Amino acid sequence: MSEKKKQEAGKPVKLEIQLDEEIAQGVYANLAVVNHTDTEFTLDFIFVQPQVPRAKVRSRVITSPRHVRRLIAALEENLRRYEQKFGSVKEETGAATPVEGNYH
Numbered sequence: 001m002s003e004k005k006k007q008e009a010g011k012p013v014k015l016e017i018q019l020d021e022e023i024a025q026g027v028y029a030n031l032a033v034v035n036h037t038d039t040e041f042t043l044d045f046i047f048v049q050p051q052v053p054r055a056k057v058r059s060r061v062i063t064s065p066r067h068v069r070r071l072i073a074a075l076e077e078n079l080r081r082y083e084q085k086f087g088s089v090k091e092e093t094g095a096a097t098p099v100e101g102n103y104h
Contacts, residue, residue: 027058041068 029045036042042062048055063071083089 029058031055036065040064 027045027047029047031046031048033044033046034041035044040062041064042060044057045059045061046055047058079089
């Protein structure tokens with residue numbers, strides 16, 4: 001590898017991220033279902049209405065295990081900053097309620 005390529009490889013990449021207006025609006029989700037294979041993770045973000053036995057997947061993200069590791073680190077860091085500014089986020093007592101259902 002040439003010296004120029006070695007220098008370029010170590011530089012941070014300046015990335016321009018585009019955000020469409022519809023995506024910028026976001027969607028509300030109050031449940032996440034995570035599944036994985038040996039090569040990828042699938043994260044489904046779902047909106048569940050109280051007292052309604054049906055829910056809808058609002059967004060699905062499929063990504064690599066390496067990216068999931070970075071995502072977890074970013075979430076932990078941001079939660080730490082949030083709690084420093086606004087106080088502790090209370091955890092629900094007891095285990096998470098298992099959700100059974102079918103996708104269709």
